[in-house]
Amino acid sequence: MIKIAHLSDLHLGPDIIPRALMSRRTWKRPVDPRLLQGLQTRLRKENPSYVVISGDFVNKPKKACFEHAGQTVRDLIANSGLDISEQLLVIPGNHDVSFFPKKVEDDEKRLARFRAFLRVLFQEEGRKHRFIRVDEDNKLLFLGLDTTLRSLPPT
Numbered sequence: 001m002i003k004i005a006h007l008s009d010l011h012l013g014p015d016i017i018p019r020a021l022m023s024r025r026t027w028k029r030p031v032d033p034r035l036l037q038g039l040q041t042r043l044r045k046e047n048p049s050y051v052v053i054s055g056d057f058v059n060k061p062k063k064a065c066f067e068h069a070g071q072t073v074r075d076l077i078a079n080s081g082l083d084i085s086e087q088l089l090v091i092p093g094n095h096d097v098s099f100f101p102k103k104v105e106d107d108e109k110r111l112a113r114f115r116a117f118l119r120v121l122f123q124e125e126g127r128k129h130r131f132i133r134v135d136e137d138n139k140l141l142f143l144g145l146d147t148t149l150r151s152l153p154p155t
Contacts, residue, residue, distance in 0.1 A: 002138055005048040007039075009056040011095065012072055013065035031072060043080035051082060052142065055093020061113050070120030085122060091131050091144030 012031060043051065057073065058065040077084045092114045131144035 003046060003048040005051045008054040011056055011059045012069040013058050036076060040076055040080050050087050052089045054091050056095040058095055061096055066113055066117035067120055070117045074121050089133055089142050
């Protein structure tokens, strides 16, 4: 039996200050270790074939936020007993590739920090990150579509 765990909108790291103020919460948002422990325990118990995380790893697409998020997700998957290179699939969300696309018209530049995040997450410098995964044995196709991109095909 194939099991797929789907996570999204992790929003790791500090929040956008105006949004935090409007929501009447602190902009510094550390990860609650109890939440991570609970998720890790559940992933270990369910032992999914794949974990798909569909975006918004961070609140702000900044280098330090991505480094923290990459290591947090890496630790979560590893401590859950899963193989990060074979069982984890990721796709960026609007927070991961800048939610102000008009400020950065070039999609390649918008993706640069996310690619750096992927290098931290997978700890592979030369890995070509694709949003397509084919599992012929189980007759599965994962096709991650990023609607924030306007000019690049999902390669």
